[in-house]
Amino acid sequence: MKFLILSLLVVTVARAAEPVEVLVQGAENLEVREIVAALEQPVKSSIGPFTFWTGRIGGHRIAVQLTGQALLNCTTSTILGIEEFSPKLIVNQGTSGAQAPYLTLHDIIVGRRALDYSGLITPVRAAGQGTYPLRWTPVAQSLRDLVSGQLVVFPEGFSGDPAAMAVALRTRNPMGRVFAGVIGSAHEVNLELDRVRWSHATFGMDVEEMESGHVAAIAHAYGIRYIAFRVVSDAPYDGVPFYALAARATGLFTVSFLQNLPPL
Protein backbone atom coordinates (compact mmCIF):
# COMPACT_ATOMS: atom_id res chain seq x y z
CA MET A 1 0.00 0.00 0.00
CA LYS A 2 2.87 2.30 0.78
CA PHE A 3 4.11 1.97 -2.79
CA LEU A 4 0.66 2.75 -4.15
CA ILE A 5 0.70 6.01 -2.19
CA LEU A 6 4.19 6.75 -3.43
CA SER A 7 3.19 6.14 -7.02
CA LEU A 8 0.43 8.71 -6.76
CA LEU A 9 2.85 11.36 -5.52
CA VAL A 10 4.73 11.52 -8.82
CA VAL A 11 5.79 15.03 -9.64
CA THR A 12 7.64 16.20 -12.67
CA VAL A 13 10.74 18.27 -12.18
CA ALA A 14 10.98 21.59 -13.94
CA ARG A 15 14.16 22.91 -12.29
CA ALA A 16 16.82 21.86 -9.83
CA ALA A 17 15.23 20.58 -6.64
CA GLU A 18 16.08 21.30 -3.01
CA PRO A 19 19.58 19.89 -2.40
CA VAL A 20 20.07 16.63 -0.54
CA GLU A 21 22.92 15.50 1.67
CA VAL A 22 23.12 11.98 0.27
CA LEU A 23 22.25 10.56 -3.16
CA VAL A 24 21.68 6.81 -2.66
CA GLN A 25 21.67 4.70 -5.82
CA GLY A 26 20.56 1.26 -6.86
CA ALA A 27 20.31 -0.16 -10.36
CA GLU A 28 17.23 -2.32 -9.91
CA ASN A 29 13.94 -2.12 -8.01
CA LEU A 30 15.08 -4.84 -5.62
CA GLU A 31 18.21 -2.82 -4.86
CA VAL A 32 16.33 0.29 -3.70
CA ARG A 33 13.23 -1.32 -2.16
CA GLU A 34 14.43 -1.49 1.47
CA ILE A 35 15.83 2.04 1.33
CA VAL A 36 12.70 3.59 -0.18
CA ALA A 37 10.63 1.80 2.47
CA ALA A 38 12.81 3.39 5.21
CA LEU A 39 12.37 6.96 3.91
CA GLU A 40 10.46 9.33 6.16
CA GLN A 41 7.97 11.59 4.31
CA PRO A 42 8.85 10.17 0.89
CA VAL A 43 8.13 12.10 -2.29
CA LYS A 44 8.53 10.50 -5.70
CA SER A 45 9.73 12.37 -8.78
CA SER A 46 11.24 11.60 -12.15
CA ILE A 47 13.73 13.10 -14.58
CA GLY A 48 13.51 11.61 -18.05
CA PRO A 49 13.12 7.85 -17.51
CA PHE A 50 14.78 7.89 -14.08
CA THR A 51 12.86 7.75 -10.79
CA PHE A 52 13.86 9.41 -7.52
CA TRP A 53 12.40 9.26 -4.02
CA THR A 54 13.34 12.04 -1.59
CA GLY A 55 12.87 11.97 2.17
CA ARG A 56 14.82 11.52 5.37
CA ILE A 57 16.77 8.69 6.99
CA GLY A 58 18.76 9.18 10.20
CA GLY A 59 18.18 12.90 10.08
CA HIS A 60 19.76 13.24 6.63
CA ARG A 61 17.91 14.56 3.63
CA ILE A 62 18.19 11.75 1.08
CA ALA A 63 17.43 11.20 -2.60
CA VAL A 64 17.13 7.54 -3.53
CA GLN A 65 17.73 7.02 -7.24
CA LEU A 66 16.92 4.09 -9.50
CA THR A 67 19.87 4.36 -11.91
CA GLY A 68 19.25 1.45 -14.24
CA GLN A 69 21.95 -1.07 -15.07
CA ALA A 70 25.45 -0.54 -16.45
CA LEU A 71 27.46 2.41 -17.76
CA LEU A 72 24.92 3.85 -20.15
CA ASN A 73 22.10 4.12 -17.62
CA CYS A 74 24.15 4.87 -14.51
CA THR A 75 26.31 7.58 -16.08
CA THR A 76 23.31 9.36 -17.56
CA SER A 77 21.27 9.09 -14.39
CA THR A 78 24.13 10.06 -12.05
CA ILE A 79 24.79 13.26 -13.99
CA LEU A 80 21.08 14.09 -13.82
CA GLY A 81 20.95 13.24 -10.11
CA ILE A 82 23.93 15.42 -9.28
CA GLU A 83 22.67 18.33 -11.34
CA GLU A 84 19.25 18.06 -9.75
CA PHE A 85 20.06 17.39 -6.10
CA SER A 86 23.67 18.67 -5.54
CA PRO A 87 24.51 15.88 -3.05
CA LYS A 88 27.43 16.03 -0.62
CA LEU A 89 27.86 12.24 -0.69
CA ILE A 90 26.91 9.56 -3.22
CA VAL A 91 26.27 5.99 -2.05
CA ASN A 92 26.13 3.43 -4.85
CA GLN A 93 25.01 0.00 -3.67
CA GLY A 94 23.66 -3.28 -4.98
CA THR A 95 24.61 -6.81 -5.98
CA SER A 96 27.87 -8.22 -7.34
CA GLY A 97 29.71 -11.36 -8.35
CA ALA A 98 32.58 -12.60 -6.17
CA GLN A 99 36.00 -12.46 -7.81
CA ALA A 100 37.88 -14.03 -4.90
CA PRO A 101 37.35 -17.44 -3.22
CA TYR A 102 37.07 -16.04 0.32
CA LEU A 103 33.73 -14.37 -0.46
CA THR A 104 30.35 -16.05 -0.39
CA LEU A 105 26.67 -15.20 -0.71
CA HIS A 106 25.51 -12.15 1.33
CA ASP A 107 29.01 -10.92 2.20
CA ILE A 108 29.32 -7.16 1.62
CA ILE A 109 32.32 -5.36 0.16
CA VAL A 110 32.75 -1.71 1.16
CA GLY A 111 34.60 -0.10 -1.73
CA ARG A 112 38.12 0.90 -0.71
CA ARG A 113 38.28 1.81 -4.38
CA ALA A 114 36.13 1.26 -7.46
CA LEU A 115 37.26 1.07 -11.07
CA ASP A 116 36.09 0.46 -14.62
CA TYR A 117 37.83 -2.70 -15.87
CA SER A 118 36.19 -2.82 -19.31
CA GLY A 119 38.77 -0.82 -21.30
CA LEU A 120 41.13 -2.91 -23.41
CA ILE A 121 43.56 -3.08 -26.31
CA THR A 122 44.13 -6.45 -27.92
CA PRO A 123 47.39 -7.53 -29.53
CA VAL A 124 47.44 -7.75 -33.33
CA ARG A 125 46.54 -11.28 -34.49
CA ALA A 126 45.84 -12.40 -38.03
CA ALA A 127 42.76 -14.36 -39.07
CA GLY A 128 42.86 -17.88 -37.70
CA GLN A 129 45.16 -16.99 -34.79
CA GLY A 130 42.30 -16.84 -32.27
CA THR A 131 41.61 -14.53 -29.34
CA TYR A 132 43.28 -14.52 -25.91
CA PRO A 133 41.48 -12.27 -23.40
CA LEU A 134 44.06 -12.97 -20.69
CA ARG A 135 46.67 -11.24 -22.88
CA TRP A 136 44.67 -8.08 -23.53
CA THR A 137 46.10 -4.84 -22.18
CA PRO A 138 43.78 -2.92 -19.82
CA VAL A 139 42.99 0.73 -20.55
CA ALA A 140 42.06 2.70 -17.44
CA GLN A 141 39.39 5.38 -17.20
CA SER A 142 40.60 8.95 -17.86
CA LEU A 143 39.10 12.26 -16.85
CA ARG A 144 40.03 15.74 -18.07
CA ASP A 145 41.41 18.19 -15.52
CA LEU A 146 40.05 21.39 -17.01
CA VAL A 147 42.41 23.55 -14.92
CA SER A 148 45.57 22.02 -16.37
CA GLY A 149 43.92 20.88 -19.59
CA GLN A 150 45.44 17.44 -19.12
CA LEU A 151 43.69 14.09 -19.50
CA VAL A 152 44.44 12.23 -16.25
CA VAL A 153 44.50 8.42 -16.17
CA PHE A 154 43.20 6.56 -13.08
CA PRO A 155 44.65 3.03 -13.26
CA GLU A 156 43.67 2.30 -9.64
CA GLY A 157 40.18 3.68 -10.09
CA PHE A 158 38.73 6.01 -7.47
CA SER A 159 39.03 5.79 -3.68
CA GLY A 160 36.04 5.51 -1.39
CA ASP A 161 35.51 8.43 0.99
CA PRO A 162 37.55 7.58 4.14
CA ALA A 163 35.02 8.96 6.63
CA ALA A 164 32.14 7.13 4.98
CA MET A 165 34.23 3.95 4.88
CA ALA A 166 34.90 4.17 8.60
CA VAL A 167 31.16 4.39 9.31
CA ALA A 168 30.39 1.55 6.89
CA LEU A 169 32.97 -0.75 8.46
CA ARG A 170 31.25 -0.25 11.83
CA THR A 171 27.83 -1.06 10.33
CA ARG A 172 26.25 -4.50 10.76
CA ASN A 173 25.45 -6.68 7.75
CA PRO A 174 22.35 -8.63 8.89
CA MET A 175 23.03 -11.52 6.51
CA GLY A 176 26.80 -11.95 6.20
CA ARG A 177 30.24 -10.48 6.74
CA VAL A 178 31.66 -7.04 5.83
CA PHE A 179 35.07 -6.45 4.22
CA ALA A 180 36.85 -3.47 2.73
CA GLY A 181 37.73 -4.31 -0.87
CA VAL A 182 37.95 -3.39 -4.53
CA ILE A 183 34.90 -3.20 -6.80
CA GLY A 184 35.22 -3.55 -10.57
CA SER A 185 32.61 -2.39 -13.06
CA ALA A 186 31.88 -3.41 -16.66
CA HIS A 187 28.87 -4.49 -18.71
CA GLU A 188 30.06 -8.05 -18.21
CA VAL A 189 29.21 -11.24 -16.35
CA ASN A 190 32.42 -13.27 -16.11
CA LEU A 191 32.01 -16.94 -15.25
CA GLU A 192 35.26 -18.26 -16.75
CA LEU A 193 37.29 -18.80 -13.58
CA ASP A 194 40.60 -18.16 -15.33
CA ARG A 195 39.38 -14.67 -16.31
CA VAL A 196 37.87 -14.14 -12.85
CA ARG A 197 41.27 -14.96 -11.36
CA TRP A 198 42.98 -12.69 -13.95
CA SER A 199 40.70 -9.77 -12.98
CA HIS A 200 41.46 -10.33 -9.30
CA ALA A 201 45.21 -10.48 -9.99
CA THR A 202 45.30 -7.61 -12.49
CA PHE A 203 42.99 -5.10 -10.83
CA GLY A 204 42.80 -6.41 -7.26
CA MET A 205 39.05 -6.84 -7.73
CA ASP A 206 37.11 -8.59 -4.98
CA VAL A 207 33.75 -8.30 -6.76
CA GLU A 208 32.49 -7.38 -10.22
CA GLU A 209 29.32 -5.50 -11.10
CA MET A 210 28.17 -2.83 -13.53
CA GLU A 211 28.00 0.64 -11.98
CA SER A 212 30.26 1.53 -9.02
CA GLY A 213 33.44 2.38 -10.95
CA HIS A 214 31.53 4.56 -13.42
CA VAL A 215 29.66 6.47 -10.72
CA ALA A 216 32.93 6.87 -8.80
CA ALA A 217 34.49 8.54 -11.84
CA ILE A 218 31.58 10.96 -12.17
CA ALA A 219 31.72 11.77 -8.44
CA HIS A 220 35.45 12.44 -8.74
CA ALA A 221 34.89 14.76 -11.70
CA TYR A 222 32.43 16.79 -9.61
CA GLY A 223 34.51 16.62 -6.40
CA ILE A 224 31.69 14.84 -4.54
CA ARG A 225 32.40 12.33 -1.76
CA TYR A 226 31.62 8.74 -2.80
CA ILE A 227 31.26 5.26 -1.30
CA ALA A 228 30.05 1.94 -2.73
CA PHE A 229 28.62 -1.15 -1.03
CA ARG A 230 28.26 -4.44 -2.91
CA VAL A 231 26.70 -7.62 -1.59
CA VAL A 232 27.82 -10.90 -3.11
CA SER A 233 24.86 -12.26 -5.09
CA ASP A 234 26.78 -15.04 -6.87
CA ALA A 235 30.03 -16.80 -6.20
CA PRO A 236 31.44 -18.64 -9.21
CA TYR A 237 34.20 -20.35 -7.20
CA ASP A 238 31.48 -21.97 -5.07
CA GLY A 239 29.09 -22.53 -7.97
CA VAL A 240 26.53 -20.18 -6.36
CA PRO A 241 24.30 -18.79 -9.14
CA PHE A 242 22.93 -15.25 -9.25
CA TYR A 243 20.47 -14.67 -6.38
CA ALA A 244 18.67 -11.37 -6.94
CA LEU A 245 17.19 -11.22 -3.43
CA ALA A 246 20.70 -10.80 -2.00
CA ALA A 247 20.02 -7.13 -2.76
CA ARG A 248 17.99 -7.06 0.47
CA ALA A 249 21.19 -7.38 2.51
CA THR A 250 22.88 -4.34 1.00
CA GLY A 251 19.62 -2.36 1.16
CA LEU A 252 19.26 -3.01 4.90
CA PHE A 253 22.99 -2.37 5.37
CA THR A 254 22.67 0.97 3.60
CA VAL A 255 19.74 2.02 5.80
CA SER A 256 21.81 1.22 8.91
CA PHE A 257 24.78 3.09 7.42
CA LEU A 258 22.63 6.19 6.87
CA GLN A 259 21.31 5.96 10.41
CA ASN A 260 24.91 5.76 11.71
CA LEU A 261 26.25 8.52 9.44
CA PRO A 262 27.14 11.75 11.30
CA PRO A 263 25.92 15.09 9.92
CA LEU A 264 27.70 15.96 6.66
Added chain:
Amino acid sequence: MRGPSVPSLLGFFIAALLVCPAAPLGAASVAPVDVLLAAPSDTELRPLLDKLKNGHSEERASWKFWLGTLAGKSVVLTRTEGDPLNAVAATTLAIRRYAPKLVVTFGPSRAHDPALRPGDLLVSGSFVAFDGMVSPVNALGGGSDSLRWQKLPHLLATSGEKETAVFSFPVDGKALAIAIKLPAPRGRTIPGVLGSAAQLNREADRVAWIHQEWGTSSEDGESAHIAGCAQLLGVPVIGLRVIDGAEGEAGAVALNFMEAWK
Protein backbone atom coordinates in the same frame (compact mmCIF):
# COMPACT_ATOMS: atom_id res chain seq x y z
CA MET B 1 23.69 -4.61 -10.42
CA ARG B 2 25.00 -8.04 -11.21
CA GLY B 3 23.77 -10.08 -14.16
CA PRO B 4 20.50 -10.34 -16.02
CA SER B 5 17.58 -8.43 -14.58
CA VAL B 6 14.90 -10.17 -12.59
CA PRO B 7 11.66 -8.20 -12.89
CA SER B 8 10.40 -7.24 -9.47
CA LEU B 9 6.81 -7.27 -8.32
CA LEU B 10 7.26 -3.65 -7.31
CA GLY B 11 8.09 -2.62 -10.85
CA PHE B 12 5.13 -4.41 -12.33
CA PHE B 13 2.80 -3.13 -9.62
CA ILE B 14 3.64 0.48 -10.19
CA ALA B 15 3.70 0.08 -13.96
CA ALA B 16 0.22 -1.40 -13.87
CA LEU B 17 -1.17 1.47 -11.85
CA LEU B 18 0.50 4.38 -13.50
CA VAL B 19 1.40 5.47 -16.98
CA CYS B 20 4.27 7.88 -16.40
CA PRO B 21 4.83 10.62 -18.94
CA ALA B 22 8.47 11.26 -19.74
CA ALA B 23 9.53 13.88 -17.24
CA PRO B 24 11.45 16.95 -18.39
CA LEU B 25 15.19 17.02 -17.87
CA GLY B 26 15.33 20.24 -15.89
CA ALA B 27 15.89 23.85 -16.76
CA ALA B 28 18.37 24.62 -19.52
CA SER B 29 20.85 27.30 -18.45
CA VAL B 30 20.59 29.03 -21.82
CA ALA B 31 18.18 29.08 -24.74
CA PRO B 32 17.86 25.67 -26.47
CA VAL B 33 20.25 25.02 -29.38
CA ASP B 34 19.57 23.37 -32.70
CA VAL B 35 22.36 20.77 -32.71
CA LEU B 36 24.83 19.13 -30.31
CA LEU B 37 28.03 18.10 -32.12
CA ALA B 38 30.15 15.60 -30.19
CA ALA B 39 33.65 14.51 -31.21
CA PRO B 40 36.36 12.56 -29.41
CA SER B 41 39.17 15.14 -29.45
CA ASP B 42 40.25 18.67 -30.30
CA THR B 43 41.55 17.37 -33.64
CA GLU B 44 38.03 16.59 -34.84
CA LEU B 45 36.53 19.71 -33.26
CA ARG B 46 39.09 22.16 -34.67
CA PRO B 47 37.51 22.66 -38.15
CA LEU B 48 34.19 23.50 -36.47
CA LEU B 49 35.68 25.72 -33.78
CA ASP B 50 37.48 27.67 -36.51
CA LYS B 51 34.12 28.42 -38.18
CA LEU B 52 32.10 29.02 -35.01
CA LYS B 53 30.50 32.47 -34.93
CA ASN B 54 29.59 34.40 -31.78
CA GLY B 55 31.30 31.64 -29.84
CA HIS B 56 31.92 31.23 -26.14
CA SER B 57 32.64 28.27 -23.90
CA GLU B 58 31.25 26.90 -20.65
CA GLU B 59 32.61 24.19 -18.34
CA ARG B 60 31.10 21.74 -15.88
CA ALA B 61 33.11 19.18 -13.86
CA SER B 62 35.42 17.52 -16.45
CA TRP B 63 33.53 18.57 -19.55
CA LYS B 64 33.63 21.63 -21.79
CA PHE B 65 31.06 23.08 -24.17
CA TRP B 66 31.56 25.58 -26.98
CA LEU B 67 28.45 27.49 -28.04
CA GLY B 68 27.80 29.62 -31.11
CA THR B 69 26.43 29.36 -34.62
CA LEU B 70 27.50 27.25 -37.58
CA ALA B 71 25.90 27.59 -41.02
CA GLY B 72 23.24 29.79 -39.44
CA LYS B 73 22.21 27.20 -36.83
CA SER B 74 22.76 27.45 -33.09
CA VAL B 75 25.10 24.71 -31.91
CA VAL B 76 26.96 23.37 -28.91
CA LEU B 77 30.17 21.40 -29.40
CA THR B 78 31.65 19.02 -26.85
CA ARG B 79 34.72 16.81 -26.53
CA THR B 80 33.95 13.24 -25.50
CA GLU B 81 37.54 12.00 -24.98
CA GLY B 82 36.69 8.96 -27.11
CA ASP B 83 35.45 6.69 -24.32
CA PRO B 84 31.92 5.71 -23.28
CA LEU B 85 31.87 7.31 -19.82
CA ASN B 86 33.11 10.73 -20.88
CA ALA B 87 30.93 10.61 -23.99
CA VAL B 88 27.75 9.78 -22.06
CA ALA B 89 28.55 12.30 -19.33
CA ALA B 90 29.19 15.13 -21.81
CA THR B 91 26.12 14.21 -23.86
CA THR B 92 23.86 14.11 -20.80
CA LEU B 93 25.12 17.47 -19.55
CA ALA B 94 24.74 19.05 -22.98
CA ILE B 95 21.19 17.75 -23.39
CA ARG B 96 20.18 18.94 -19.92
CA ARG B 97 21.83 22.35 -20.23
CA TYR B 98 21.19 23.18 -23.91
CA ALA B 99 18.22 21.00 -25.01
CA PRO B 100 19.44 20.28 -28.58
CA LYS B 101 16.99 19.13 -31.26
CA LEU B 102 19.58 16.74 -32.73
CA VAL B 103 22.78 15.04 -31.54
CA VAL B 104 25.57 14.46 -34.09
CA THR B 105 28.43 12.13 -33.16
CA PHE B 106 31.35 12.32 -35.57
CA GLY B 107 34.96 11.23 -35.82
CA PRO B 108 37.17 8.45 -37.15
CA SER B 109 36.46 4.73 -36.79
CA ARG B 110 38.05 1.38 -37.56
CA ALA B 111 36.45 -1.02 -40.05
CA HIS B 112 34.84 -4.28 -38.95
CA ASP B 113 33.25 -4.84 -42.35
CA PRO B 114 36.04 -6.00 -44.68
CA ALA B 115 34.32 -4.22 -47.59
CA LEU B 116 35.04 -0.81 -46.05
CA ARG B 117 38.08 1.19 -47.16
CA PRO B 118 40.05 4.04 -45.57
CA GLY B 119 38.35 7.35 -46.35
CA ASP B 120 34.86 5.87 -46.68
CA LEU B 121 32.19 7.88 -44.87
CA LEU B 122 30.08 5.54 -42.76
CA VAL B 123 26.69 7.05 -41.93
CA SER B 124 24.75 5.48 -39.06
CA GLY B 125 21.91 3.24 -40.19
CA SER B 126 21.89 2.20 -36.53
CA PHE B 127 24.20 1.97 -33.52
CA VAL B 128 25.33 -0.93 -31.32
CA ALA B 129 27.26 -0.69 -28.05
CA PHE B 130 28.95 -4.08 -28.25
CA ASP B 131 30.52 -4.12 -24.77
CA GLY B 132 27.88 -6.33 -23.12
CA MET B 133 28.93 -9.94 -22.56
CA VAL B 134 28.24 -13.06 -20.49
CA SER B 135 30.89 -15.77 -20.50
CA PRO B 136 30.07 -19.46 -20.10
CA VAL B 137 30.87 -21.25 -16.85
CA ASN B 138 34.40 -22.59 -17.15
CA ALA B 139 36.56 -24.17 -14.45
CA LEU B 140 40.07 -23.08 -13.47
CA GLY B 141 42.50 -24.11 -16.17
CA GLY B 142 39.79 -24.01 -18.80
CA GLY B 143 41.01 -20.70 -20.24
CA SER B 144 39.06 -17.74 -21.60
CA ASP B 145 37.73 -17.57 -25.13
CA SER B 146 35.88 -14.42 -26.22
CA LEU B 147 34.50 -16.22 -29.28
CA ARG B 148 32.33 -18.27 -26.89
CA TRP B 149 30.91 -15.27 -25.02
CA GLN B 150 27.27 -14.33 -25.40
CA LYS B 151 25.91 -10.86 -26.09
CA LEU B 152 24.37 -8.97 -23.17
CA PRO B 153 21.72 -6.39 -24.13
CA HIS B 154 21.45 -2.89 -22.73
CA LEU B 155 18.51 -2.59 -20.36
CA LEU B 156 17.45 0.98 -21.04
CA ALA B 157 15.78 2.68 -18.09
CA THR B 158 12.15 3.28 -18.97
CA SER B 159 9.59 5.47 -17.22
CA GLY B 160 7.68 3.73 -14.47
CA GLU B 161 10.67 1.84 -13.01
CA LYS B 162 10.81 -0.48 -15.98
CA GLU B 163 13.58 -1.59 -18.35
CA THR B 164 13.65 -2.16 -22.09
CA ALA B 165 16.21 -4.65 -23.41
CA VAL B 166 17.81 -3.49 -26.66
CA PHE B 167 20.78 -4.57 -28.75
CA SER B 168 20.82 -1.47 -30.98
CA PHE B 169 19.85 2.19 -30.96
CA PRO B 170 17.91 3.94 -33.75
CA VAL B 171 18.96 6.87 -35.90
CA ASP B 172 16.97 9.93 -36.92
CA GLY B 173 15.52 9.29 -40.38
CA LYS B 174 15.52 12.90 -41.53
CA ALA B 175 19.16 13.41 -40.58
CA LEU B 176 20.10 10.09 -42.21
CA ALA B 177 18.48 11.14 -45.49
CA ILE B 178 20.64 14.28 -45.51
CA ALA B 179 23.85 12.60 -44.37
CA ILE B 180 23.75 9.81 -46.92
CA LYS B 181 24.09 12.45 -49.68
CA LEU B 182 27.27 13.98 -48.24
CA PRO B 183 30.56 13.49 -50.10
CA ALA B 184 33.11 11.19 -48.47
CA PRO B 185 36.63 12.51 -47.83
CA ARG B 186 38.41 9.89 -49.95
CA GLY B 187 35.94 7.14 -50.74
CA ARG B 188 32.27 6.24 -50.73
CA THR B 189 29.38 7.30 -48.50
CA ILE B 190 27.76 4.17 -47.08
CA PRO B 191 25.09 3.46 -44.44
CA GLY B 192 26.19 1.04 -41.77
CA VAL B 193 26.12 0.00 -38.13
CA LEU B 194 28.32 2.13 -35.89
CA GLY B 195 29.67 0.06 -33.02
CA SER B 196 31.35 1.37 -29.90
CA ALA B 197 33.07 0.09 -26.77
CA ALA B 198 36.08 1.06 -24.67
CA GLN B 199 38.01 -1.39 -26.81
CA LEU B 200 40.67 -1.40 -29.51
CA ASN B 201 40.17 -4.78 -31.17
CA ARG B 202 43.04 -5.97 -33.36
CA GLU B 203 42.53 -9.73 -33.22
CA ALA B 204 41.08 -10.54 -36.65
CA ASP B 205 39.04 -13.48 -35.33
CA ARG B 206 37.44 -11.33 -32.61
CA VAL B 207 36.73 -8.49 -35.05
CA ALA B 208 35.01 -11.01 -37.34
CA TRP B 209 33.01 -12.36 -34.38
CA ILE B 210 31.83 -8.88 -33.34
CA HIS B 211 30.94 -8.10 -36.97
CA GLN B 212 28.94 -11.33 -37.25
CA GLU B 213 27.26 -11.36 -33.82
CA TRP B 214 26.59 -7.64 -33.34
CA GLY B 215 26.39 -6.67 -37.01
CA THR B 216 28.95 -3.88 -36.64
CA SER B 217 30.39 -2.12 -39.67
CA SER B 218 33.03 -0.28 -37.61
CA GLU B 219 34.20 0.38 -34.06
CA ASP B 220 35.04 3.51 -32.13
CA GLY B 221 35.02 4.48 -28.47
CA GLU B 222 31.79 6.37 -28.11
CA SER B 223 29.26 6.67 -30.95
CA ALA B 224 26.72 4.02 -29.89
CA HIS B 225 26.94 5.08 -26.25
CA ILE B 226 26.10 8.64 -27.29
CA ALA B 227 23.18 7.25 -29.30
CA GLY B 228 21.99 5.21 -26.32
CA CYS B 229 22.17 8.26 -24.07
CA ALA B 230 20.26 10.32 -26.64
CA GLN B 231 17.60 7.61 -26.78
CA LEU B 232 17.31 7.56 -22.99
CA LEU B 233 16.72 11.32 -23.01
CA GLY B 234 14.48 11.37 -26.09
CA VAL B 235 16.71 13.30 -28.50
CA PRO B 236 17.23 12.24 -32.17
CA VAL B 237 20.78 11.26 -33.15
CA ILE B 238 22.94 10.74 -36.25
CA GLY B 239 26.47 9.35 -36.57
CA LEU B 240 29.14 10.30 -39.14
CA ARG B 241 32.35 8.25 -39.10
CA VAL B 242 35.30 8.30 -41.49
CA ILE B 243 37.06 4.96 -41.76
CA ASP B 244 40.66 5.46 -40.56
CA GLY B 245 39.91 9.17 -40.82
CA ALA B 246 42.84 11.56 -41.16
CA GLU B 247 43.08 14.83 -39.24
CA GLY B 248 40.31 17.24 -40.18
CA GLU B 249 38.32 14.81 -42.36
CA ALA B 250 35.51 14.04 -39.91
CA GLY B 251 35.26 17.71 -38.94
CA ALA B 252 34.87 18.65 -42.59
CA VAL B 253 32.08 16.09 -42.94
CA ALA B 254 30.32 17.52 -39.89
CA LEU B 255 30.56 21.02 -41.36
CA ASN B 256 29.04 19.75 -44.60
CA PHE B 257 26.23 18.17 -42.62
CA MET B 258 25.52 21.43 -40.82
CA GLU B 259 25.32 23.25 -44.17
CA ALA B 260 22.81 20.70 -45.46
CA TRP B 261 20.71 20.23 -42.29
CA LYS B 262 17.56 22.34 -42.08
